[in-house]
Amino acid sequence: MTDKSKIVVLGAGESGVGAAFLAQQQGYDVFVSDFGAIADHYKQQLIDWNIRFEEKQHTEEEILTAIEVIKSPGIPEKAPIIKKTKEKGIPVISEIEFAGRYTEAKIIGITGSNGKTTTTSLTYHILKDAGLNVGLAGNIGKSFAYQVATEKFDLYVLELSSFMLDDMYRFKVDIAILLNITPDHLDRYDYKMENYAASKFRITQNQTNNDYFIYCADDPETIKVMAGRRIEAQLLPFSIEKKIEPGAYLEQDNIVINTHKQNFQMSITDLALQGKHNIYNSMASGIAAKVLELRNPSIRDSMSNFKNIEHRLESVGKISGISFINDSKATNVNSTWYALESMTTDVILILGGVDKGNDYSMLKDLVKQKVRAIVCLGKDNKRIHDAFEDVVEVIVNTYSAEEAVQVSYHLAKKGDTVLLSPACASFDLFKNYEDRGNQFKQAVREL
Template sequence: MLSEQQHMEQSEKKLVVLGAGESGVGAAVLAKQKGYDVFVSDSGLIAEDYKQQLIDLNIEFEEGSHTEGRVLNADIIVKSPGIPQKAAIVKKVREKGIEVLSEIEFAARYTLAKLICITGSNGKSTTATLTWFILQKAGLNVGLAGNIGKSFALQVANESFDYYVLEISSFMLDDMTQLKADFAVLLNITPDHLDRYDYKMENYVESKFKIIQNQREDDFFIYDIDDEEILNGLRKYKSKATYIPFSQQKILSEGAFLDENSTIIIKVTNQPTFAMSINELALQGKHNVYNNMASGIVAKVLELRNESIRESMGEYQNIAHRLEHVAQIAGINFINDSKATNVNSVWYALESMPANVVLIMGGVDKGNDYNILKDLIHSKVSAIVCIGKDNARIHEAFDDETDVIVNTSSMKEAVTLAYHLAKKGDTVLLSPACASFDLFKNYEDRGDQFKAAVREL
């Protein structure tokens, strides 16, 4: 938290937010509240609801380009995680020595809440939401933010939570220097999306391990001891925190492990041992056992009752339209991610998926830059089924990255075609990257139509 003196000093400071999505607009709202001279700049078009928020608060903004002189005149830059470090404007900002922060780091300066920071290549959204659900059901005053829900900065501006569960991507970690995680959770590290890291795995691993930087003796580091990249990273990156591992391969004296491959056991110092059959978990699958272990350790360290944790793990349901598991038909999983109305959201959805995805995408394109998706499309997507009135830019972006790209004119047609393109073990993922207003009322209507079409197969 900042002192009164620092508050007075910042009132004259110029703060520029690069990117006017959920995190950027949230950062702008908080900065305005804290007395900064705020300007928002987005090289693309700003969604109407975000634009209206800025207008209502009399926050200056521009869209369609960055006015270089205005940006480079800033004292502080809050950068959207979706903007690469190699972007021309970011390079110029760094050359000038202007302080660059992520929205998460900026917001953390203005809250005394405990921060439960969750990262990993896969399972972040599920583990963050599950952790929030367990804590909230147990009666804790807890918010959910990061790459999920309303932005952390907006919640810090408008709410007063005692805890925040934050889903943190490597992109966010790249712009963090001072943030301290009271709980740092590292789920896994797999060699995906390395285009942002000069195609060097060690750079990506370094980014993920920034989750433990600045931790102190009274903090906790919760990690998957079965993950080879994490084990390698542990030799290089150190935290002063208490280390608590989880494993499906080893019996541990402290942490979470499987007893006879069927029961999750969680042992935390000075707390009653927790035990729950994996068959009783609401979220099934090997990867979800890991996710439940990580969430369970957080809950045990916070001294929540075993009955409460067990109840929450047994009845948890993924949030609607955000990586929502709809059904498994003929061995094919159908996932509804209709809430993914921009490219970044699709990136996060694809990074959490196993390989062999049939991707349903398209709609009202707001000038999307599809470049950040190319590597993931190439490595994970076997076919793209376009839904929307104009799919030319999707074809243009991904013709060389996947074998099949087809157009459809209704959700029912898209789901039926995706079903025929998929094989047993594949995933059909609705993650549109676009607004829904050409064929649907909103993203909820689009997701509901997807679920209805799946159930009719």
């Protein structure tokens, strides 16, 4: 028997706790259940708000009487409690889907295998600098649901992972940005690229011809999927390989954006974010800004003074002429490819962690050109050794950030860069990629 007023939230992280607060505000009886331990500050919030919760278990009698279940993006479809919930016919949705019901704000949604946090942060920075009343949420910042409950923004910039998109059904994005599709999280998609790509394209569902779809015309997977489906939204592609109108392209060293009577140009040398991948990110953000008809001087200023997010190609400093860069957020091979592609010195590369079925072959050419030694940071480094032993003479195993930094420092020469860009998840030795990045930075400071 379902309770018509009861909503269950599975997972008590940022998104779950925010969803619980919004559900309570909307008059629902709310129960929060987390199979793991709940962090103290989230537990305190639930206590303060008088929301019932449990941790380290899922009580089925409680969960299976809900009218709806709001699921944390980290919980896979194959989890027993999700299977049982769906068998009972109880809808399972994301925090984003739920929160979207209670806001009239315009939504810019950004997804892609790589660059989405940078592009989301840059887009938000451009809009906020232009004086718009804008919120930042999704995979970044404060929970979307909590902001919907407590703020009155006219516009949100949302970073949307494929896991979030999987549990979104009626939610509509006014301006959708798809940066790229490269192999990632394939363990969640039956190791089928087409399943993962279809998940990314859910960002276009429910769009009408009054909406916009901004995408990379140079990304083969994106183009492949588009050939087989109808997109209702107005298309605004971007490319650094060919001239595109309407959309964005590179002319000599200038980004050129043309969107229905809106024109913009900016030299790539003036961009705060350097590297080929960041030209793409800047184009995507720039198109969104021009769709909103922001003034060119304001966009230029924002694109030139933007500070990148922590743990993404973050400069930690120089010691004895050796540069240290923290790119701990690079949890897949493609992110590491982008990091290496932007390096202009010889590199000591720190790789490793929880391997999600990585194909390291795409890194081989860059590693051959730029990497003098690989320092593995993970419990099981066999696949890294197998992939690179014929390309790099020195491959060393380490089991802590401190050890990895010290070994890298001794292997590096003056003028080299020590780059932490692991291409793997961090859960074998660290709490998360932030913890890995912070430990790396601390170890650099202690040299």
